[in-house]
Amino acid sequence: MKPVLLALALLGTSTCWAQASAPAASSHQHHAETVDDRVKxxxxxxxxxxxxxxxxxxxxxxxxxxxxxxxxxxxxxxxxAQQQTAVENLQSWNEIAQANADGSKAMLDAFSALYADMPDAQKKLADAAFRPEQAHTK
Incomplete structure (x- = not known):
């Protein structure tokens, strides 16, 4: 799996979701399926x-x-978006950024517990999965 996709799955989103114009139910369903695919x-x-x-x-x-x-x-x-003031707009970005930060911390905690119990060979698989793509080619 590409590390970029893994990172998006771990954080739970990408900026493309902020720009999506698809209906809410369709977008949410697609993203849920994408996350489930990444989990698998x-x-x-x-x-x-x-x-x-x-x-x-x-x-x-x-x-x-x-x-x-x-x-x-x-x-x-x-x-x-159409009714937000400039301050509300910035606040909405702040809420998204904070959710990403909180989610990243929750992921770190959950994954650290799993990683700690992995044998060395499996840790190497995890290490490779989490490296940036450039590191895979060096």
Missing amino acids: ELHAELKITPAEEDKWAKVADVMRNNAKTVDDLIQQRHDN
């Missing part, structure tokens, strides 16, 4: 074992919760 791909890439499933489930839940939280904030921003 990362599960396979990291070779999650049955013994790790409980901790993996927490990671997957964080990924889904992060996506939903940010999607909801972006949808609110989109729905209110």
Whole structure:
């Protein structure tokens, strides 16, 4: 999986969602499917074992919760864009940025617990999955 897509899945969003003009239900459904796809791909890439499933489930839940939280904030921003003052506009960006920061911390906590119990070979898979794409080619 491309590291960029992994990072988006982990944080739960990308700026393209802020610019999407698709109807809310369609956009939310597509993003939920995308996050679920990323969860499945990362599960396979990291070779999650049955013994790790409980901790993996927490990671997957964080990924889904992060996506939903940010999607909801972006949808609110989109729905209110025409009525927002400049200050409200900036506040909506701040709420999205804060949700990303909070989500990143939740992901760090959940993934750290999983990573701590991984054998070294599996940690190397995780390390590679989280490296920027440029690092994969060096």
